[in-house]
Amino acid sequence: MREFRVPDAAMQGSLHCTYLVAYEGPAEDLNAWRGYYLAHLPPFMATMPGIRELEVYARLDWVGFLPWPRAEHMQRNKTAFDSAVALTAALNSPVRRAMRTDYSSFPPFSGKTTHFPMSTLVIRP
Numbered sequence: 839m840r841e842f843r844v845p846d847a848a849m850q851g852s853l854h855c856t857y858l859v860a861y862e863g864p865a866e867d868l869n870a871w872r873g874y875y876l877a878h879l880p881p882f883m884a885t886m887p888g889i890r891e892l893e894v895y896a897r898l899d900w901v902g903f904l905p906w907p908r909a910e911h912m913q914r915n916k917t918a919f920d921s922a923v924a925l926t927a928a929l930n931s932p933v934r935r936a937m938r939t940d941y942s943s944f945p946p947f948s949g950k951t952t953h954f955p956m957s958t959l960v961i962r963p
Contacts, residue, residue, distance in 0.1 A: 842880045842892040849890045849960075850920040856891075856958040857925055862949030863912030871945045872896065872913065882937045883917060886928040891918035912947070918958065925955055 865871035876894065883892050893916040919925040928934060 840876070840880075840894045840896075842884055842894070844884050844889045844892050847890050849918065852960045852962075854890065854958050854960070855919045855922045855925045856956050857917045857919070858954040858956070859915045859917075860911045860950075860952045860954075861913045861947070862951070863910075863947055864949065865912060865945060865947035867945060868912055871947055874943075874945050875913065878940055878943075879937065882933055882940065883915075886917070886933045887931050888919050888924035888928055889917055890920065891916065893917075912949075922955065922957070 863871075880892060880894065883889065895914045895916070897910060897912055917928075919928060
């Protein structure tokens with residue numbers, strides 16, 4: 839996991855909106871794809887209005903013998919916002935439009951890119 843700084847990480851309250859993005863892959867060259875992504879996208883994402891958290895997760899290879907299907911996504915991202923309204927504003931921002939333009943410059947990859955917004959309740963003892 840890689841955590842990236844955002845301008846204001848002070849989450850407002852214990853209920854917030856988490857936005858997960860998964861890149862299934864594969865990439866023609868995973869190292870080139872991940873290198874491009876890490877150099878270009880986190881700087882964009884960190885400037886999204888209202889962003890409170892930014893994390894990028896790389897794939898973990900593991901050994902296991904249970905008969906469950908494996909998800910072998912090449913990367914997943916997590917961003918968090920104070921509310922669904924704040925997430926919607928960020929997704930409709932000029933920053934997001936710039937990110938979408940940059941998407942066409944990614945090194946070649948295939949597979950789906952999925953997006954999952956969800957409510958998150960933080961519980962601390």
